[in-house]
Amino acid sequence: MRKTLATVLLGTSLFTAGCGKKADYSRREVALQERMPAPTGAAAGSAAPTDNTEAYHDYGRNPWVETAKDHLSTFAADVDTASYTIARRKLNEGALPPAAAVRVEEFVNYFRYTFGAPGKDTPFTVAMDAAASPLQPGRTVLRVGVATQVKSNADRISAHLVFLVDVSGSMESADKLGLAKQALRTLTNNLKEGDTVSLVTYAGDTSVRLQPTGMEHREQILSAIDELSSGGSTGMASGIDLAYKLAMQGLQPGVTSRVIVCTDGDANVGAHTHEEILKLIEGRAKEGVTLSTIGFGMGNYKDELMEQLADKGNGNNFYIDSPEAAQKVFGENLAANLEVVAKDVKLQVDFDPAIVARYRLVGYENRDVADKDFRDDRVDAGEIGPGHQVTALYELELTPTGMQAKAPLATLHIRHKQPRGTEAIEAAFPMVGGPIADFQQASKDFQFAFAVAAFADVLRGGQDAEHWSLAQIRALANAATGDNEDRRELVGLIDKAIAIKGRTASR
DSSP, X not given: OOOSEEEEEETTEEEEEEOTTOOXXXXXXXXXXXXXXXXXXXXXXXXXXXTOOOBOOOOOOOOOEETTTOOEEEEEOOOOOHHHHHHHHHHHTTSOOOGGGOOHHHHHTTSOOOOOOOOTTOSEXXXXXXXXXXXXXXXXXXXXXXXXXXXXXXXXXXXXXXXXXXXXXXXOSIIIIIHHHHHHHHHXXXXXXXXXXXXXXXXXXXXXXXXXXXXXXXXXXXXHHHTOOOOSOOBHHHHHXXXXXXXXXXXOXXXXXXXXXXXXXXXXXXXXXXXXXXXXXXXXXXXXXXXEEEEXXXXXXXXXXXHHHHXXXXXXXXXXXXXXXXXXXXXXXXXXXXXXXXXXXXXXXXXXXXTEEEEEEESOGGGBOOGGGXXXXXXXXXXXXXXXXXXXXXXXXXXXXXXXXXXXXXXXXXXXXXXTOSSOEEEEXXXXXXXXXXXXXXXXXXXXXXXXXXXXXXXXXXGGGTTOOHHHXXXXXXXXXXXXXXXXXXXXXXXXXXXXXXXXXXX
């Protein structure tokens, strides 16, 4: 988890707490402290409501690193996708997303890519390829992709789930509690025999609406969800306490025990301090109960809090803006989002200084891990489920000899623990072959992943991307879209960003 201190806006109170997965003694910390200013409400180019209290945190931008001085790039795995769906909602509503809401890795990892089967001694499949940048002459793009084997919902281990639902007054709208109820119905309808569900609500007080109930009583679970209504203030802390009591009852080997929090994150947490809540969640995660956060609504959304809670809980952070998004999280990707196959997953890319002069990791700013902590198994990192994919993009500048080199320009090291393990396992994956001179000859997955990262980098105001053309990025994405519906959606969002920027420029 993140070891730096961050000041977070939560409702009307400020607090300081550990968050994310970045070590405060990283050698890149100084560069990351040079924060770029970013709006915390509606984006520039749209009228921001006076009562908008949305809160996002800007983690800065990864700097360029000279390989001769530091040839190791180390970060924790991240499979969250909330940033992409938040941006999608903003763009569909006619506004650019706040720059601080854009996390490049969550854009890239929203989409699926093709991977081969894993090796016999590792749960991971790795894809590493490079090509000349189509946006910046003299630069090379490197893709590092990691995936685990897909597992069907029928084959995943049983799950003991506690739905912790915010029913406070701030949730009283169709896109908040209304959509949360739809999402939980989708989840419940996709659960299988052997799974159990409990339901806890919190507002001015907390309540157990449903004791642990098996799927043979599915209609009872659905009825309890349907009966939820909103009203009152928000007391998150007592709700979390109660949810964990129920979750601990189902804690046993071979069963997933997970708390799923549905909220807009706009909470006064009650008797506990914010730091105490994060410590509680972190402690329960070590005991084996994970926590995932599912965000709803806009206007008062607390993005950073949602990310923090999921990070501390060894779970995932998603934002749901539609029934279709709920189906993706709780239907298509249910097994991946419930079960953990590898925990504390750290990735370290070792660049060859003879080939790579300098490099820039695009994204993962709040997942940075100090190089010296890669093999320190006490340092927490990311969790990966079956079928999860983690993709990272780098911009490189090669040495004069590196331009002609056929040798691997980098080796990927992956370190992880078994789901209940305490000692890590490490594997190395050298890149095969050198970079491709013609970007158009790279795989469609490579081309599309780069277009997604470039789009996100432009949206967040990345200094290196400030002269990149959205029209050109759209062309790159469109060329690699095929008949994939998600990819076509991305092209449409780029069109909307172009139109919004055009209207803003003409004012």
